[in-house]
Amino acid sequence: MKIDWSENDFVTHWKYYKPPARASPSDLEFIKNKILEKGKEVKVLILGATPEYRELCGNLDIPVALLDFSRNNYEYLSDEVFNAPKEMFIEGNWLHSKLSDKFDIILGDNVINVLPKKDIPLFFKNVANMLKKDGFFMPRSYIRTPEETNFKVEEGIKEYRKKKHIYGLYTGMSRAFYIGAYNFKDDVSFLKDWFKAAEKMYKKGLINKKELDFFLDKVGWKDREFQFFIPLDKELTGTISEHFDILEVFYGTEPYLENKLPLHVLKVKR
Amino acid sequence: MSQDDWNSKDFVAHWKYYLVPARPTSSELEFIEKKIRAKGKNVKILVLGSTPEYRDMCGNIGIPLTLMDFSRRNYEYLAQDVMNIPKEDFIEGNWITTKPDHKFDIILGDHSLNVISKKDLSQMLSNVSNMLKKDGLFMPRTNIRITPDRLNPEQVIKDYRERRFIYGIVPGTMINLFLAGYNAKEDAIIFREIYNMVLKLYGKKLITQKELDYYGECLGWRIFPEWRMFMPIKDEFEKEACKIFDIEELFWGKEEYLTGNCPVYVLKVK
Numbered sequence: 001m002k003i004d005w006s007e008n009d010f011v012t013h014w015k016y017y018k019p020p021a022r023a024s025p026s027d028l029e030f031i032k033n034k035i036l037e038k039g040k041e042v043k044v045l046i047l048g049a050t051p052e053y054r055e056l057c058g059n060l061d062i063p064v065a066l067l068d069f070s071r072n073n074y075e076y077l078s079d080e081v082f083n084a085p086k087e088m089f090i091e092g093n094w095l096h097s098k099l100s101d102k103f104d105i106i107l108g109d110n111v112i113n114v115l116p117k118k119d120i121p122l123f124f125k126n127v128a129n130m131l132k133k134d135g136f137f138m139p140r141s142y143i144r145t146p147e148e149t150n151f152k153v154e155e156g157i158k159e160y161r162k163k164k165h166i167y168g169l170y171t172g173m174s175r176a177f178y179i180g181a182y183n184f185k186d187d188v189s190f191l192k193d194w195f196k197a198a199e200k201m202y203k204k205g206l207i208n209k210k211e212l213d214f215f216l217d218k219v220g221w222k223d224r225e226f227q228f229f230i231p232l233d234k235e236l237t238g239t240i241s242e243h244f245d246i247l248e249v250f251y252g253t254e255p256y257l258e259n260k261l262p263l264h265v266l267k268v269k270r
Numbered sequence: 271m272s273q274d275d276w277n278s279k280d281f282v283a284h285w286k287y288y289l290v291p292a293r294p295t296s297s298e299l300e301f302i303e304k305k306i307r308a309k310g311k312n313v314k315i316l317v318l319g320s321t322p323e324y325r326d327m328c329g330n331i332g333i334p335l336t337l338m339d340f341s342r343r344n345y346e347y348l349a350q351d352v353m354n355i356p357k358e359d360f361i362e363g364n365w366i367t368t369k370p371d372h373k374f375d376i377i378l379g380d381h382s383l384n385v386i387s388k389k390d391l392s393q394m395l396s397n398v399s400n401m402l403k404k405d406g407l408f409m410p411r412t413n414i415r416i417t418p419d420r421l422n423p424e425q426v427i428k429d430y431r432e433r434r435f436i437y438g439i440v441p442g443t444m445i446n447l448f449l450a451g452y453n454a455k456e457d458a459i460i461f462r463e464i465y466n467m468v469l470k471l472y473g474k475k476l477i478t479q480k481e482l483d484y485y486g487e488c489l490g491w492r493i494f495p496e497w498r499m500f501m502p503i504k505d506e507f508e509k510e511a512c513k514i515f516d517i518e519e520l521f522w523g524k525e526e527y528l529t530g531n532c533p534v535y536v537l538k539v540k
Contacts, residue, residue: 028436059435165330166299
């Protein structure tokens with residue numbers, strides 16, 4: 001059974017995941033400025049092995065620590081990094097690992113989304129312990145709005161054909177499945193359910209075989225038990241506020257982001 | 271020495287590495303789509319080449335398409351990139367001399383004026399003008415130079431490290447490297463010269479081995495040394511174009527990584 005990023009094959013699909021699954025240029029620009037604010041000796045930790053964040057630190061010539069549960073994923077994703085910074089890799093778990101250093105900036109791309117909802121408080125608590133006194137935790141996260149509870153995949157595809165196709169298939173259509181196939185009762189979605197929804201759309205003639213195959217072969221959704229949590233905007237703010245002060249919320253300026261992927265700048269409550 | 275071009279064996283297999291702005295951007299596609307829709311449902315469109323983005327756009331808006339390319343292999347190969355293929359009519363032919371049976375409302379060309387040699391520009395413009403209906407529009411998206419001045423390659427990389435890396439290696443460096451290595455005497459970018467330029471940058475440790483390999487192997491600057499690309503000076507190009515066409519509009523894509531060197535012209539036969 002294909003579960004999550006711990007399955008060795010998932011990382012091989014990552015190259016087909018485009019923004020908004022990856023940080024956009026305006027997101028990176030924002031993060032860059034936050035890092036530079038902290039000065040040349042800044043200590044940066046990345047939760048995961050995000051190539052864009054590594055490339056950013058390489059170009060700024062700033063060393064970086066990475067915490068990921070899989071060395072294989074870290075090494076595989078290195079292929080995408082053209083200008084790798086000095087890296088220290090820590091194999092560990094974001095919920096429980098205790099690091100010997102503390103950091104000025106902790107970055108996490110979609111980290112909240114790949115954890116079960118119940119683990120978020122523990123996750124925040126552990127991350128808070130990794131930060132220096134004035135350190136920033138900067139997670140970039142998919143969120144949803146209450147109005148989207150009634151969203152239908154069909155609407156998303158219609159919007160794609162009419163307008164969003166200019167962004168390409170993944171960027172323009174993926175959210176239709178994330179939200180349209182979301183299990184609002186359990187507040188979770190599974191990649192396998194996104195694929196089932198894609199199959200339904202194919203049977204209805206709303207997407208073609210090639211598009212279906214993209215979701216099957218390229219992004220690898222079929223039969224994948226990988227769960228993806230997309231919190232309600234207000235609920236996420238509430239949970240965050242129990243652990244951190246929210247200093248800033250940045251929304252990337254690219255039109256395809258549609259203000260649905262905030263980048264929080266958080267400081268531990270003292 | 272024979273010249274490398276789109277006819278060179280396997281160049282088409284390298285096209286996947288040519289990201290925007292080598293390809294039309296979202297804002298440019300949006301602009302082009304509006305022009306197409308303005309012509310009504312029965313609009314007749316010709317694409318010079320096999321540009322996947324134009325084909326996908328027409329597939330999504332349900333409009334059939336004619337394509338003229340000198341290579342059926344390239345046309346078929348690039349179909350892999352088209353997720354929603356429109357009804358297509360393919361003409362194997364030459365943009366400079368082929369006379370299609372039909373006339374068209376809109377003729378699109380992505381860098382089509384850049385991959386011919388300067389001496390053929392006038393004849394190509396004349397031939398294309400004969401393919402247009404009376405109120406038809408020729409909309410070439412064309413790399414141009416504003417001035418003959420060359421950029422400093424070291425400064426191009428410095429800008430990339432400081433600022434433009436957020437866009438990635440192709441959007442962040444390619445056009446500026448072309449402007450740094452333009453051969454004024456030959457009035458062309460010659461891959462051999464561009465590759466030697468980046469090789470020098472590598473020698474000075476200004477780019478990494480991985481970046482050098484991307485330029486040389488992925489983009490093919492080492493593999494296809496005799497590839498040439500003509501990048502006319504804006505005023506000179508417009509003077510030539512205006513012998514046959516009126517410039518109805520000039521659209522500049524809105525993406526921040528664009529360097530102001532690739533407008534979409536909207537031309538109407540005088």
